[in-house]
Amino acid sequence: MSEWQRKSPLEWQTYVNKEVKVTAAEKHEYKGWVLTIDPVSANVVLVKLVEDGKVCVSVILGHAVQKVEIVNEGDDEMKERLAHLFMPEESKAYGHEELVKRKSSLKTWLETNHIPVTEQGESQRTLCVAGVLTIDPPYGPEDCSSSNEIILSRVQSLIQGHLAMQ
Amino acid sequence: MKVPVSVIRLPRGPDGTSRGFDPNSPRYQALSPISISTMGCGNEADLEQEQQARVALRERYLRSLFAMVGHTIHFTMYERVNVSAFFDASDIDILNFQVSDLQTPLGVHREALLRCSDIISYTFEL
Numbered sequence: 001m002s003e004w005q006r007k008s009p010l011e012w013q014t015y016v017n018k019e020v021k022v023t024a025a026e027k028h029e030y031k032g033w034v035l036t037i038d039p040v041s042a043n044v045v046l047v048k049l050v051e052d053g054k055v056c057v058s059v060i061l062g063h064a065v066q067k068v069e070i071v072n073e074g075d076d077e078m079k080e081r082l083a084h085l086f087m088p089e090e091s092k093a094y095g096h097e098e099l100v101k102r103k104s105s106l107k108t109w110l111e112t113n114h115i116p117v118t119e120q121g122e123s124q125r126t127l128c129v130a131g132v133l134t135i136d137p138p139y140g141p142e143d144c145s146s147s148n149e150i151i152l153s154r155v156q157s158l159i160q161g162h163l164a165m166q
Numbered sequence: 167m168k169v170p171v172s173v174i175r176l177p178r179g180p181d182g183t184s185r186g187f188d189p190n191s192p193r194y195q196a197l198s199p200i201s202i203s204t205m206g207c208g209n210e211a212d213l214e215q216e217q218q219a220r221v222a223l224r225e226r227y228l229r230s231l232f233a234m235v236g237h238t239i240h241f242t243m244y245e246r247v248n249v250s251a252f253f254d255a256s257d258i259d260i261l262n263f264q265v266s267d268l269q270t271p272l273g274v275h276r277e278a279l280l281r282c283s284d285i286i287s288y289t290f291e292l
Binding site (some may be wrong): 008009010012013016024025026028030035036037038039040041043045050054055056057058059060061063064086087 | 215216217219220222223224226227229230232233242244246258259260282283285286287288289290291292
């Protein structure tokens with residue numbers, strides 16, 4: 001395992017949002033802004049902003065990284081841009097009453113399908129399914145959180161079916 | 167006296183009880199680097215900070231993988247081999263990439279599995 005792969009997550013984090021030059025195996029060199037470094041494989045994800053808003057992403061595999069040099073510390077603007085890259089689009093903003101209606105409608109649908117669901121959290125905004133999955137507003141399939149993939153997938157399909165019927 | 171019923175024990179999944187990334191799973195031990203990087207035994211606050219860093223870094227990487235799906239990726243491999251393909255999926259330990267329509271000098275492979283240990287870098291445009 002190379003020296004790069006042996007670094008700790010906190011050390012890797014010091015490179016994020018900075019512009020670096022990476023020297024890799026077989027004399028390859030890459031330059032770009034560090035979006036992230038995967039803690040599992042130590043892969044370095046570099047982003048280069050090309051003309052007309054396009055983005056070029058280069059990822060150097062952790063085992064091939066020989067040297068990483070910081071060439072630019074970067075600024076807040078770059079940090080913001082990188083933070084929003086790959087993030088899902090902001091969902092349409094729903095009003096409070098609309099959200100309550102969506103929540104009740106979903107809760108009823110789940111109960112009709114014999115799935116135990118409770119409301120929890122401050123102001124009871126979050127739905128909790130069988131104690132292992134939570135659904136946050138606006139209660140779409142992407143708003144589910146669970147460590148159990150099977151239940152996650154089942155509930156997501158149910159929600160999708162429910163929304164399709166509206 | 168009742169005759170006991172024989173019990174069939176089904177084999178466990180590769181990751182034991184969970185499907186999460188498990189550094190102790192036999193598969194990970196066999197196929198990837200010897201240890202997962204960590205500061206080892208630090209105090210609790212430091213370990214928590216380290217785990218927060220790991221979470222933030224991993225989330226961004228997973229989202230970057232997700233963004234690759236359906237795009238054409240160019241892979242730079244060892245021995246000056248360059249190929250391109252549509253990205254389909256990665257395994258949880260980032261040891262293999264599943265791709266389709268892999269363009270190689272020998273022809274196009276409809277479906278293929280690329281070993282990450284053979285890849286130096288990969289790039290795509292968004």
